[in-house]
Amino acid sequence: GENVEQHPSTLSVQEGDSAVIKCTYSDSASNYFPWYKQELGKRPQLIIDIRSNVGEKKDQRIAVTLNKTAKHFSLHITETQPEDSAVYFCAASIYNTDKLIFGTGTRLQVFP
């Protein structure tokens, strides 16, 4: 069946450094790739998404890149801050369904 693999499972960085989280997906027809951030004890919230007709999207310190040929996409956070500490989930759509398949999450810790 369709799946999404996410790496690393944990990531620790110093404040100000960059963080990169990578995901690969199996369904070549997937066309929507969102990223959700879940702070401890809170609900997941969408931080950025990308559709298959573009290769990169940026929103201030956050960017997502998509390589459709290799079927992988990545989240890039620059100038990390302690408030970026959270679990980040990637996801990929299943073509022509209401389904999103999520990755297992990456726990990011940003140390001051």
Added chain:
Amino acid sequence: ETGVTQTPRHLVMGMTNKKSLKCEQHLGHNAMYWYKQSAKKPLELMFVYNFKEQTENNSVPSRFSPECPNSSHLFLHLHTLQPEDSALYLCASSQGQGGNEKLFFGSGTQLSVL
């Protein structure tokens, strides 16, 4: 506040109990979802409703029974659960088809089955 409200926030139940989880969205969305979140596992889609019609049932055991009386309300009825069903149950809504739309999540119900 995202406009998706779930009750109760916490629930402890025995394996023979019957309980219900409630979700309400105030965003005017057409689709609603139940997700299960267990430790060290991906978010698992359980059910999807589009315009009150169930469009996805992700091979969920029959001890979980969803109900969607209208586009704003979603219930998950629980009976004869197992300890492995203990998890955070998240409700979400979206404007259109969830595979391509932003999901708005509720705060979840933390369920413990004894």
